[in-house]
Amino acid sequence: MSNRKRTSQRFVALCMLGVLLFNYPILALFNVPGTLFGVPVLYAYMFIAWGALIALTALVVRADG
Template sequence: MNKPNVKGQRMVALFLLGNLLFNYPLLALFNKSETVLGVPLLYVYVFGAWAGLIALLAFVAEKR
């Protein structure tokens, strides 16, 4: 298997992970009236997961 094919497969896997993270069942787990440092828990989850996905995508895209 050549390297560009592996990179593409990892990108597809991260896309599927993003779909899973931002789909209803997981979002419903964090939709509570609790706060983290004054920020609603759902917002912390959404922006944390988004930042994590961006970091993973950057890592996969830049890896040689």
């Protein structure tokens, strides 16, 4: 499998992961009262998941060279 093709597939997989992370039912797990680091759980989760997704994207790009 060529490098380019592998990178494309990694991006598609990341996209699917993101769609899962930011939709029902995963979101419902975090739709609860309480805080995490002083921030409401749902918002903390969203920004952490968002940041992680961006970091993974940067990794995929770097691996492509």
